[in-house]
Amino acid sequence: MDRTSETAGADAEPWEDHRLKIRGLSKRFSIPGRRPLEVIQNANLDIAPGEFVSLVGPSGCGKSTLLRLIAGIDGDYQGRIEFEGRLIEGPGLDRGIVFQDHRLLPWLTLAKNIELGLLNADYSAQEQRHLVQSHIELVGLGGFEEAWPHELSGGMAQRGAIARGLVSQPSLLLMDEPFGALDALTRVHLQGELLSIWRAEGISMLLVTHDVDEAIFLSNRVVVMGSNPGRIVRVFEIGSEVRANRTGDEFNHLKQQVLEAMGEISESVFVV
Amino acid sequence: MDTVSQKGRQIGLAGGVESVESARGLSLTWVIGTILPLVILASWQLASSREWVDPVFLPAPSTVVTAFWTMLTQQDLILDFLVSINIVIQGFVYGAVAAVVLGIAAGLSKRFEQFVSPTFNTIRHIPGIAWLPLIVLWLGLGAPAKILVISKTVFFPVFLNTLQGVRGVDEKYIELSRVLKMSRFQLIRKIVLPAATPSIMVSLRYAAGLAWALVVVAEGLSGLQGLGFLIFRAQGLLLTDQLLVCMVLIGLVGFVIDRSMYVAERRILRWRQGFDG
Structure with missing residues (x-):
């Protein structure tokens, strides 16, 4: 606790303002006989309580690696990652995670899969049942408690994965391209649902995506990363009035700016 | 929410139809599976009653x-x-x-x-x-x-x-x-x-x-x-x-x-x- 307040004091801000605080984060992959690959170089990022942040960038920019470092699945980095004032040491139930594949266990029913999120949480059996049921309802899967994962559509399975990520009541939900494998219509539908889940739960969310449209529609802030080496290039604040109209001029203007920052379209195209 | 629970019921219904079909399939399986044993049994009986084989070798x-x-x-x-x-x-x-x-x-x-x-x-x-x-x-x-x-x-x-x-x-x-x-x-x-x-x-x-x-x-x-x-x-x-x-x-x-x-x-x-x- 002492060390925590010290670090917080250095920035003259209490940690309560920063659910997640990343300072000078670098990560290298070294392949024997080759120059070590700098996947992330000197990244700084804060996420406030209840904030929705998206990471976008070309493939290979380290956005998934950054998410895995925050989740505690990967380690071995330079710099600091603080979560609620503590340095991250491995995975924890205080950070939920949703992968691109739903990763529901095929031998467990939907309800049992979601219950896995509480396997090592301190809740009574009754509280567990209540939490599982309320999260099934939250993602709109009521009536499918006893269904096997293979009986669910891709979109339903991914909702199940979101429920499993949320059931232990984390204060940060990490999502690694959660809608990447879904068809366009289901994806738009689930984006809307994710937004209402976020509003209902009031927790912080970090979304990794390559879909700029999705990032702007969902986020308070869009963080653009670049590759070689992987680094944070620009951060866009998204006003709520921009997000409200997905086909509006402001939305499109911002989208072009983000794409430009990603290096997807050149300046000249943007001017024309 | 209503449409969702309806979907749930539909799955249950589909399961019912499936089990009726599999019951019909099961009886057909039995019929197909018993043909060959019956043919073997009949030939065996025929071979013995016509005395094609000595009863010591095949009663x-x-x-x-x-x-x-x-x-x-x-x-x-x-x-x-x-x-x-x-x-x-x-x-x-x-x-x-x-x-x-x-x-x-x-x-x-x-x-x-x-x-x-x-x-x-x-x-x-x-x-x-x-x-x-x-x-x-x-x-x-x-x-x-x-x-x-x-x-x-x-x-x-x-x-x-x-x-x-x-x-x-x-x-x-x-x-x-x-x-x-x-x-x-x-x-x-x-x-x-x-x-x-x-x-x-x-x-x-x-x-x-x-x-x-x-x-x-x-x-x-x-x-x-x-x-x-x-x-x-x-x-x-x-x-x-x-x-x-x-x-x-x-x-x-x-x-x-x-x-x-x-x-x-x-x-x-x-x-x-x-x-x-």
Whole structure:
């Protein structure tokens, strides 16, 4: 606790303002006989309580690696990652995670899969049942408690994965391209649902995506990363009035700016 | 929410339709499956009544049925049958349990696999029957020697399939177990064991067949009880009708064992989206 307040004091801000605080984060992959690959170089990022942040960038920019470092699945980095004032040491139930594949266990029913999120949480059996049921309802899967994962559509399975990520009541939900494998219509539908889940739960969310449209529609802030080496290039604040109209001029203007920052379209195209 | 619960009901409905269809399919399966046995039985009866074959070599089906009744009522057929079944069940259970436990251990630990695999691979190649003479010397002519030999025969296919099943667990599920903070035991119980179950079930079904076949040979070679003993005694005494009774019985029991293993497999693996052919 002492060390925590010290670090917080250095920035003259209490940690309560920063659910997640990343300072000078670098990560290298070294392949024997080759120059070590700098996947992330000197990244700084804060996420406030209840904030929705998206990471976008070309493939290979380290956005998934950054998410895995925050989740505690990967380690071995330079710099600091603080979560609620503590340095991250491995995975924890205080950070939920949703992968691109739903990763529901095929031998467990939907309800049992979601219950896995509480396997090592301190809740009574009754509280567990209540939490599982309320999260099934939250993602709109009521009536499918006893269904096997293979009986669910891709979109339903991914909702199940979101429920499993949320059931232990984390204060940060990490999502690694959660809608990447879904068809366009289901994806738009689930984006809307994710937004209402976020509003209902009031927790912080970090979304990794390559879909700029999705990032702007969902986020308070869009963080653009670049590759070689992987680094944070620009951060866009998204006003709520921009997000409200997905086909509006402001939305499109911002989208072009983000794409430009990603290096997807050149300046000249943007001017024309 | 309404549409969602409606969808739930639709799934239930679809399940109902499916089971009606499978019931119809089942009766058709029975009809198709019984054609060939009936043809064989009819040719057998024809060959005997036209006296194409000497009754000493092939008695008529009716004679075999009479012999069955005599063995059942005046001799100890039931006792011999129970002796054989008892040996098979014990040998199967001991062998299978040891195989699953050691298979998981070897699957989880490369060191343990390296420790046991040269020994196991050598023992594996000595057939169960080749072990029998030595084991009979140690344990005598009774049931324990046969149980041990059957356990050995059941052990290896199940051990190898369990090992392979554990090694085949998707890396992504292991990562999930870390995210969910699962303990080593929870990992085995919730992920490794279920993931390896399809592979284990296949080997159990195969091993059950091996065990039943082996008990007949083992009883023929040692001891004075069991279906295997009866079959070799009938040959020695030229009681061809009794010999056929034993053969048919062995075949039918083998069939029942395989069907029950299949049903158990379907039940245990009902979470799997399978191709039914």
